[in-house]
Amino acid sequence: MEQKLKKIVIAGVGLIGGSFALAIRSAGIKAELVGIGRDPESMQQALALGIIDRVAVEAEDAYGGADLILIAAPVAQTGGILRQILPFLGRDTVVTDVGSTKADAVAAARQVLGDRIAQFVPAHPIAGRELNGPSAAISDLYVGKKLVITALPENQDASVRLVESLWKMCGAQIHFLSPEVHDAVFASVSHLPHLLAYALVHEVSQRENADTLFQYAASGFRDFTRIAGSSPEMWRDIAMANRDALLHELDAYIAKIVSMRSDLESGDAESLYKTFSTAQYARQRWVDAIEAAEKDGCAAALTKKNIF
Amino acid sequence: MEQKLKKIVIAGVGLIGGSFALAIRSAGIKAELVGIGRDPESMQQALALGIIDRVAVEAEDAYGGADLILIAAPVAQTGGILRQILPFLGRDTVVTDVGSTKADAVAAARQVLGDRIAQFVPAHPIAGRELNGPSAAISDLYVGKKLVITALPENQDASVRLVESLWKMCGAQIHFLSPEVHDAVFASVSHLPHLLAYALVHEVSQRENADTLFQYAASGFRDFTRIAGSSPEMWRDIAMANRDALLHELDAYIAKIVSMRSDLESGDAESLYKTFSTAQYARQRWVDAIEAAEKDGCAAALTKKNIF
Incomplete structure (x- = not known):
């Protein structure tokens, strides 16, 4: 066709x-x-x-x-x-x-x-x-x-x-x-992280000692905030276009960090550990899966190229 | 000596x-x-x-x-x-x-x-x-x-x-x-981002549709959460050891995203844009500065190696 x-x-x-x-x-x-x-x-x-x-x-x-x-x-x-x-x-x-x-x-x-x-x-x-x-x-x-x-x-x-x-x-x-599921999924795994990264850099940049803070920021901060290097116009438009789903994700995220704050304040190291280790394990499983999929994808793409 | x-x-x-x-x-x-x-x-x-x-x-x-x-x-x-x-x-x-x-x-x-x-x-x-x-x-x-x-x-x-x-x-x-300034600085640019990254992965991993969410997570999510691949034991200890400074940073960060949430809900695209663009500009200045410093550092290190 x-x-x-x-x-x-x-x-x-x-x-x-x-x-x-x-x-x-x-x-x-x-x-x-x-x-x-x-x-x-x-x-x-x-x-x-x-x-x-x-x-x-x-x-x-x-x-x-x-x-x-x-x-x-x-x-x-x-x-x-x-x-x-x-x-x-x-x-x-x-x-x-x-x-x-x-x-x-x-x-x-x-x-x-x-x-x-x-x-x-x-x-x-x-x-x-x-x-x-x-x-x-x-x-x-x-x-x-x-x-x-x-x-x-x-x-x-x-x-x-x-x-x-x-x-x-x-x-x-x-x-x-569906358009609605698409927007809910990307609000969670893309639009929210962008907003969170902008928020951290903005917070640091507004401090009186911003120069000192940036001076000691290292590779972890750099990776975490890489998406805050994205176009502000583009992300303003995305945030506004997907406002309802993004508000929903923001509320869930705020609730999560408020709960972790409470663990930290009350000295519940075990609960913090559980959150950290569940996250680390989930992320590792995800990284393993995408690395395997990327290998398959590349193999498939190479095969495809031979056809043309 | x-x-x-x-x-x-x-x-x-x-x-x-x-x-x-x-x-x-x-x-x-x-x-x-x-x-x-x-x-x-x-x-x-x-x-x-x-x-x-x-x-x-x-x-x-x-x-x-x-x-x-x-x-x-x-x-x-x-x-x-x-x-x-x-x-x-x-x-x-x-x-x-x-x-x-x-x-x-x-x-x-x-x-x-x-x-x-x-x-x-x-x-x-x-x-x-x-x-x-x-x-x-x-x-x-x-x-x-x-x-x-x-x-x-x-x-x-x-x-x-x-x-x-x-x-x-x-x-x-x-x-x-000083030890106190050290801990305040690293609470801001290292310990807080670690906690935020763990929080996002944990939130996603606990959803009913976690598999779908992870399936569509891409390189931005991967960079943002890279530090959530760190040792949970180590970061539990760091969070507990630097609890007061970390609570202070968490409160400031929560206030920041609550304010951005309010911009988003009220449709204040201009204010969101201002936050995003201030952050993007600050990050770019910082990246430019560390890249220049890294060049200098490498040059100095190479000179040093020639001495021995």
């Missing part, structure tokens, strides 16, 4: 959109790859790097006649981009996205697309790098990584299968969740 | 004590290096690896006639080891330690050593690896790393200078703090 594609549009050719373009091209996709984005310099860079075949400036030129449109811009822009797409949205065009929150993307899409919502297949690749922009794009960013599709009841099977097959070509492992 | 040393005792020859022994030997120290420890197998391993010259089993054999004794065991054992040392403590012997908390080590030393407290010079190397035991010991563990001496008013200058010069030989940068 994917070999019949003639035109694929990447709306936002940064790390995520650019890596998708490089990956499907290197997997054998012959379609014209058209880029469109807010920053002309960035688009010219993507063109010069051979990530896309051409840059479109006007919405009609970009989106008209497209087989697939990938929206790879910060989540808060999804609605606006869909509004630009709508007048030129072909009857058989499939639109997908890469946003870190899904319920809000679906709500925006329902509002903008109305009875054409069936053409929007929401997705989220669980991959990234500490670098941004087209120059950070690499063809193997998604190899062995998860890609979550939060398909809608209105989606046609063929549309979902198209999105699935393109991401499989990138080497990703496809998972299906 | 350090070239006159004839006998140096390492009480606890694991990663920290073993790396100290390897580093001072490779820096040219000729003294006999004697190891003593609770685990006979581990001591034999340290001997076989050439980290120490011999293993002592009896306290008199180990500590008698020592010029320097390094206590490199978990902090809760400091008092017990000092009790074993006391009957054989020479008049000119200097005792030092490597504990992550200092006020408790000083209190234990004052209680055990009484009017011989001047011979105890408390110290804390800010270095580690994810591995433990003698086989993890490496001679350059401390190169460019900080070594904090929390000298006591009773310490003689010569004793402090001896500890300082040995750690300088290991490539460490020497810093001086």
Whole structure:
């Protein structure tokens, strides 16, 4: 099916959109790859790097006649981009996205697309790098990584299968969740830790003796706060977009540390030990499992590459 | 001064004590290096690896006639080891330690050593690896790393200078703090993050859908929780030993995330953004500074190696 594609549009050719373009091209996709984005310099860079075949400036030129449109811009822009797409949205065009929150993307899409919502297949690749922009794009960013599709009841099977097959070509492992479950899961294992890391660095940075504190912060602090190096705009948008789930996770976490505080204050070393050792054991099991899965994923990806 | 040393005792020859022994030997120290420890197998391993010259089993054999004794065991054992040392403590012997908390080590030393407290010079190397035991010991563990001496008013200058010069030989940068300031600083930038990381993994591991949550946890979660892979015994002891400072930090942190929760609930995206961006900027400045310092440290260490 994917070999019949003639035109694929990447709306936002940064790390995520650019890596998708490089990956499907290197997997054998012959379609014209058209880029469109807010920053002309960035688009010219993507063109010069051979990530896309051409840059479109006007919405009609970009989106008209497209087989697939990938929206790879910060989540808060999804609605606006869909509004630009709508007048030129072909009857058989499939639109997908890469946003870190899904319920809000679906709500925006329902509002903008109305009875054409069936053409929007929401997705989220669980991959990234500490670098941004087209120059950070690499063809193997998604190899062995998860890609979550939060398909809608209105989606046609063929549309979902198209999105699935393109991401499989990138080497990703496809998972299906509802938008609500997706958002609850990522509130817990991604959005909450980001907020907690920002909170710690902010707390330290506001102290009178901040310079002394930072002077003695070592590798543990550095790892713990690595995600506080992420884009504040992006994470503000994610936090606001996934507010209810994130509030729920924050409340559970606050209750947990208040309970550990009480163990510490009352000198209940045994209870603290139990919490620490349960956590350490659970983390070790998880690390063992992902390391095993990564090995399998790499093996599968290598086999796959030999096919093309 | 350090070239006159004839006998140096390492009480606890694991990663920290073993790396100290390897580093001072490779820096040219000729003294006999004697190891003593609770685990006979581990001591034999340290001997076989050439980290120490011999293993002592009896306290008199180990500590008698020592010029320097390094206590490199978990902090809760400091008092017990000092009790074993006391009957054989020479008049000119200097005792030092490597504990992550200092006020408790000083209190234990004052209680055990009484009017011989001047011979105890408390110290804390800010270095580690994810591995433990003698086989993890490496001679350059401390190169460019900080070594904090929390000298006591009773310490003689010569004793402090001896500890300082040995750690300088290991490539460490020497810093001086009071035990109380040391403990407050590390409660903030080390002990609190450990507790927070354990708390997050524990919270996730206790959920009904823990398997699903761990399945979607990615590299951000992994970095954030890396320190929750640390020894639960060690961190229980550190938390209990530094309880007051840690409670203080926990309260400040809880207040911070409660305030961020309130921004999130009321939809104050601007305030959240301000917190995130202040934190991101502060962290970037800090990372830039340590990367510059690491370069300088390595350059200095390389120069130093050429001297020997």
